[in-house]
Amino acid sequence: MTELGSSSAASRVLVGVTGGIAAYKAPGVIRRLREAGHEVRAVATDAAFRFIPEETLAIAAGGGVHTDETWWERSGRVEHVTLARWADLVLVAPATADAMARAAVGLGDDLLSATILAGARAVLWAPAMNPEMWSNPATERNVETLKGWNHRFVGPSEGLMASAEELPGVGRLADEAEILAAVEEALAGARG
Structure with a gap:
């Protein structure tokens, strides 16, 4: 796992990956963020690993993935506080209904929601x-x-679902370009 120290990157984005089938798209989003010059770290829920291997996220992010297993570091740092202070923006992509519900009621019993x-x-x-x-x-x-x-x-978009449902509807993860544009807008809003 890479250290959370400061960097010369203009913006630090923590990408939270939750347990939905669209998790397979997270590496593409992370790659686009890195190509745009952002420093990126990834945090994943345990359920995310049902859909995407941890190693795939780590390669995309260019470093280790923060998980519930890494939550309490031997150094005594508490990752949820460290990550919250490190990130200029937390992007949850994909965001499941469960992840949003947990945040909306103030639950913090996994690393992402606690962050x-x-x-x-x-x-x-x-x-x-x-x-x-x-x-x-x-x-x-x-x-x-x-x-x-x-x-x-940002989103969701209309289109066929990853689960191959016959009828399209609103629920599909926004495309990478749309997410990247929303990240830039959110960062600008956070600075100004």
Whole structure:
């Protein structure tokens, strides 16, 4: 795992990967962020590893992945606080309904949710889920709660789902270019 020390990069983006099928797209998002000159770290929930190997995320990020297993370091640093202070922006991509619900009610029993709760400066959610889940009143309420805390959202988009559902709907992860544009906008908003 790479150290969380300072860097000369203009912006530091922590990419949170949650347990949805769209997790397989996270390396592409991370690659685009790095190509744009951002310093990137990745944090993944345990459920994310059901869809993508940890090694794949580590290669994309150019360093180790922060996980619940690495949460409490031998050095005595508590990663959720360290990561929250390090990141100029936390991008959750893909963001599941569960991850947004956990944040909206203030849960912090995994590394990603604890990092957001520990005072992340700016948070951008890139939701990806079944259209019925996206339009569920509970999800809509959680999104409004997070927006009320100045969290930002990109997507979801309309299109066929990764699960090969026959009917398209709103729930597909936004494309990489759209996410990158939203990251730049969120970073500009956080600075200004």
